[in-house]
Amino acid sequence: MTFREVEDKARSEWETLQNRIYITISTATCGRAAGALDIADLINKELARRSMEIPVIETGCMGLCYAEPLVTISKLESLRIVYHNITPELVPRLIDGYILGDDPCLELALGTLETEGENGPYIPELSRFEHELRLILRRCGYIDPKNIYHYIANGGYRGLDKALRMSPEEIIGKVKGSGLRGRGGAGFPAGSKWELCRTAKDTPKYVICNGDEGDPGAFMDRVILESDPQQVIEGMIIAGYAIGAREGYIYVRAEYPLAVERTQVALRQAKELGFLGDDIMGSGFGFHIEIAKGAGAFVSGEATALVSAMEGRRSEPRPRPPRLAEAGLWAKPTLLNNVKTFSYVPLIIEWGADWFSGIGTKRSKGTAVFALAGKVNNPGLTEVPMGTTLREIVYDIAGGMQNGKRFKGVQIGGPSGGCLPESLLDTPVDFDSLREAGSMMGSGGMIFMDEGDCAVDTAEFFLDFVTRESCGKCTMCRLGTLHLLHILEDITKGRGKMEDIDLLLALAEDVKGGSLCGLGSTAPNPILTTLRYFRDEYEAHIGEKRCPALVCKELIAYYILPEKCDRGCEHCVLVCPTEAIKGGKGEVKVIDQNKCSKCSSCLQVCPPEYNAVVKLSPISELPP
Ligand SMILES: Cc1cc2nc3c(=O)[nH]c(=O)nc-3n(C[C@H](O)[C@H](O)[C@H](O)COP(=O)(O)O)c2cc1C
Numbered sequence: 097m098t099f100r101e102v103e104d105k106a107r108s109e110w111e112t113l114q115n116r117i118y119i120t121i122s123t124a125t126c127g128r129a130a131g132a133l134d135i136a137d138l139i140n141k142e143l144a145r146r147s148m149e150i151p152v153i154e155t156g157c158m159g160l161c162y163a164e165p166l167v168t169i170s171k172l173e174s175l176r177i178v179y180h181n182i183t184p185e186l187v188p189r190l191i192d193g194y195i196l197g198d199d200p201c202l203e204l205a206l207g208t209l210e211t212e213g214e215n216g217p218y219i220p221e222l223s224r225f226e227h228e229l230r231l232i233l234r235r236c237g238y239i240d241p242k243n244i245y246h247y248i249a250n251g252g253y254r255g256l257d258k259a260l261r262m263s264p265e266e267i268i269g270k271v272k273g274s275g276l277r278g279r280g281g282a283g284f285p286a287g288s289k290w291e292l293c294r295t296a297k298d299t300p301k302y303v304i305c306n307g308d309e310g311d312p313g314a315f316m317d318r319v320i321l322e323s324d325p326q327q328v329i330e331g332m333i334i335a336g337y338a339i340g341a342r343e344g345y346i347y348v349r350a351e352y353p354l355a356v357e358r359t360q361v362a363l364r365q366a367k368e369l370g371f372l373g374d375d376i377m378g379s380g381f382g383f384h385i386e387i388a389k390g391a392g393a394f395v396s397g398e399a400t401a402l403v404s405a406m407e408g409r410r411s412e413p414r415p416r417p418p419r420l421a422e423a424g425l426w427a428k429p430t431l432l433n434n435v436k437t438f439s440y441v442p443l444i445i446e447w448g449a450d451w452f453s454g455i456g457t458k459r460s461k462g463t464a465v466f467a468l469a470g471k472v473n474n475p476g477l478t479e480v481p482m483g484t485t486l487r488e489i490v491y492d493i494a495g496g497m498q499n500g501k502r503f504k505g506v507q508i509g510g511p512s513g514g515c516l517p518e519s520l521l522d523t524p525v526d527f528d529s530l531r532e533a534g535s536m537m538g539s540g541g542m543i544f545m546d547e548g549d550c551a552v553d554t555a556e557f558f559l560d561f562v563t564r565e566s567c568g569k570c571t572m573c574r575l576g577t578l579h580l581l582h583i584l585e586d587i588t589k590g591r592g593k594m595e596d597i598d599l600l601l602a603l604a605e606d607v608k609g610g611s612l613c614g615l616g617s618t619a620p621n622p623i624l625t626t627l628r629y630f631r632d633e634y635e636a637h638i639g640e641k642r643c644p645a646l647v648c649k650e651l652i653a654y655y656i657l658p659e660k661c662d663r664g665c666e667h668c669v670l671v672c673p674t675e676a677i678k679g680g681k682g683e684v685k686v687i688d689q690n691k692c693s694k695c696s697s698c699l700q701v702c703p704p705e706y707n708a709v710v711k712l713s714p715i716s717e718l719p720p
């Protein structure tokens with residue numbers, strides 16, 4: 097079949113679907129965690145019970161993770177409505193109300209996809225979407241990732257069709273002209289990397305997609321593979337053609353079973369339709385892709401360590417040069433790019449380098465995908481033009497801070513990045529602005545903190561992570577990060593000395609300079625940025641033995657305010673796991689500080705009308 101014929105078939109399948117009632121449900125990992133599979137199962141059972149034959153299609157993630165499970169009902173000549181936070185009890189209501197009847201159940205709806213007006217919010221006009229520009233997320237949550245025709249009907253494989261009629265040099269010229277920089281962290285210009293691989297003399301050459309994604313708080317690449325794997329595959333095939341490779345690998349961590357499963361199906365379908373194999377679409381060009389499952393270590397995401405893992409060795413980074421473009425997998429020229437980097441390629445080929453470079457900032461072109469996690473109201477996934485400010489992301493897209501609390505900071509780019517404070521909320525997110533602020537784009541994880549989070553404790557969390565994940569090859573990374581961690585532990589436990597701050601700064605420089613790979617050389621970033629922007633908190637921990645955010649256990653105490661305690665109630669006594677709370681019925685309750693494990697249970701159960709349990713810091717403030 098020619099591409100046109102495949103496209104016609106895909107379009108007609110898609111149109112047939114649009115011309116009938118059908119239901120989609122987001123069953124990516126986030127949806128599953130919220131119970132989407134049970135909802136899908138129940139919908140199928142309820143439809144069968146009513147002898148109704150209506151397709152129920154499992155899709156990927158719309159990026160609205162806070163609203164899962166999400167169910168969309170598409171009805172012929174009627175509204176397409178997205179329902180959110182669907183529970184099993186609501187399923188019969190939706191079926192009887194909107195599928196059998198004419199009641200759109202708007203009280204359960206997040207919004208409509210078709211028309212604006214009186215029918216509840218129009219989804220594309222929700223504040224979040226007004227600030228977004230979805231390029232590589234645009235199909236996520238709307239198509240069935242296990243149906244290649246859905247992808248093709250929505251623009252898929254047009255980029256490859258066009259690319260195969262171009263010369264490899266023309267393709268590389270387009271990628272270069274677009275200004276696309278790698279989305280795996282360092283932001284290396286993709287086109288230059290492709291050119292290096294193209295001009296490398298040795299053969300065979302390989303293409304590798306890096307889907308390791310080991311940073312805490314990051315889930316962008318998983319969502320793309322679970323929601324729209326064909327676009328990654330298409331980008332890789334174009335890359336293979338451009339550099340002269342015949343084999344490609346998608347490296348995904350084994351802890352992402354759904355991403356692996358959906359990518360496997362996508363590869364099989366692409367092969368069946370002739371987009372992969374020996375003679376792709378009759379062009380004479382052959383390309384094959386396999387999945388390489390990784391064992392999920394942060395360091396395995398580093399390019400040379402990843403190659404080492406694929407060769408069956410320990411995933412330890414090695415010095416560069418030689419670069420992977422010269423000597424990568426099996427010492428052959430290898431092009432390694434991130435999941436998102438490959439995803440942009442079909443669009444750049446189809447819509448042009450100028451179109452892409454017209455989006456974003458001077459040196460950071462296109463869009464950036466971020467995983468929003470932490471204390472915001474609407475965690476999830478977003479795609480925004482480069483240059484969008486942090487403030488827009490926090491307040492317009494992520495819905496502001498939970499419980500009306502104050503924004504304190506955002507850790508960007510996982511452990512390699514840094515923590516930016518409220519005063520930098522107007523920083524545009526792009527490679528250079530973030531680096532200037534002391535952080536970095538990294539792979540795109542953002543963890544938001546409010547006034548209840550402690551800057552020193554946050555730095556300790558990330559240091560603890562990198563010490564465990566260090567491959568141990570470099571002394572400075574293996575022992576230097578551990579030493580940094582021990583100093584932070586001393587500070588959070590009230591054993592810190594003022595000289596520790598200078599020691600942290602000096603050791604941070606040594607660790608940066610003495611580490612072979614990015615893991616070690618960026619490990620001190622969370623310390624350096626929290627010291628730069630929240631130094632007063634370090635000083636309070638050390639000088640006053642006080643944790644201003646009331647987080648560090650050794651520096652806080654739980655106390656029951658006698659004047660507020662309702663003597664008749666015993667909630668705290670019953671819940672305390674260490675029997676630290678004394679006082680019988682009718683008596684004021686008192687916490688025995690020697691027995692208290694600081695689990696916070698009493699604070700959580702004390703009824704809001706009394707609010708008698710408080711946290712104090714420093715401990716010396718405890719009344720006798
Ligand atoms: C410790 C460490 C972990 C990394 N993890 C990832 C990862 O999970 N995914 C990724 O694409 N790049 C990761 N990188 C960056 C890769 O080394 C490499 O730069 C990137 O995959 C290249 O693709 P790009 O040019 O498309 O960004 C990591 C780097 C370091 C130092």
Ligand code: SF4
Nearest residue numbers: 569570573611613616
């Ligand atoms: S910096 Fe750390 S993770 Fe990187 S090679 Fe050295 S020891 Fe291994």
Ligand code: SF4
Nearest residue numbers: 661662665668702708
């Ligand atoms: S739960 Fe609160 S009000 Fe009740 S006994 Fe404990 S401290 Fe007093």
